[in-house]
Amino acid sequence: QQQVKQSPQSLIVQKGGISIINCAYENTAFDYFPWYQQFPGKGPALLIAIRPDVSEKKEGRFTISFNKSAKQFSLHIMDSQPGDSATYFCAARDNFNKFYFGSGTKLNVKP
Amino acid sequence: GAVVSQHPSRVICKSGTSVKIECRSLDFQATTMFWYRQFPKQSLMLMATSNEGSKATYEQGVEKDKFLINHASLTLSTLTVTSAHPEDSSFYICSAYSLSGNTIYFGEGSWLTVV
Numbered sequence: 657q658q659q660v661k662q663s664p665q666s667l668i669v670q671k672g673g674i675s676i677i678n679c680a681y682e683n684t685a686f687d688y689f690p691w692y693q694q695f696p697g698k699g700p701a702l703l704i705a706i707r708p709d710v711s712e713k714k715e716g717r718f719t720i721s722f723n724k725s726a727k728q729f730s731l732h733i734m735d736s737q738p739g740d741s742a743t744y745f746c747a748a749r750d751n752f753n754k755f756y757f758g759s760g761t762k763l764n765v766k767p
Numbered sequence: 768g769a770v771v772s773q774h775p776s777r778v779i780c781k782s783g784t785s786v787k788i789e790c791r792s793l794d795f796q797a798t799t800m801f802w803y804r805q806f807p808k809q810s811l812m813l814m815a816t817s818n819e820g821s822k823a824t825y826e827q828g829v830e831k832d833k834f835l836i837n838h839a840s841l842t843l844s845t846l847t848v849t850s851a852h853p854e855d856s857s858f859y860i861c862s863a864y865s866l867s868g869n870t871i872y873f874g875e876g877s878w879l880t881v882v
Binding site for chain 1: 801808813872
């Protein structure tokens with residue numbers, strides 16, 4: 657059973673547009689929700705993260721929105737650029753410091 | 768962010784041989800490191816959790832005798848693929864847990880090709 661469900665599987669956005677990737681979880685013990693960006697042939701890089709006591713976190717063009725009651729969180733990329741084209745993974749950490757990953761979203765930002 | 772170095776980045780080995788992949792946390796101590804396998808266009812599959820000074824915890828379905836994990840120090844964990852077969856060819860990624868950062872940081876990954 658997948659602990660973190662991510663959608664969409666792929667996303668095409670025009671340059672300057674907003675990219676939105678969604679994740680949902682069931683385990684209420686999760687206490688930390690990071691997003692990772694992965695370019696082909698490279699390891700994932702931490703992009704931004706949020707804790708459940710906060711509803712939104714913004715870092716530059718990247719924003720996480722967190723809805724604790726709905727057990728959902730999303731990544732918004734404002735003013736999307738071709739250089740943002742990558743695969744994005746959401747994740748959640750349980751109280752044993754084990755991380756569970758979404759299935760990934762391949763983002764393609766068209767110039 | 769913190770740096771995790773993985774070596775080698777690419778390795779080709781013959782069937783039946785063993786190959787070792789190293790994962791180092793360069794600027795922090797990591798009591799816990801994780802090893803993943805990633806197939807093309809798929810998510811990360813956790814193979815095992817490596818704790819410094821103790822035996823690794825393997826996920827269900829991962830052969831512990833085939834994928835040997837050693838976490839001998841607070842900055843180094845190694846994954847040894849023993850008696851490699853072509854089906855072991857994959858992208859292997861490690862991550863290290865940073866207590867100060869309260870998060871995990873990933874290595875660059877290692878491409879293993881078994882011929």
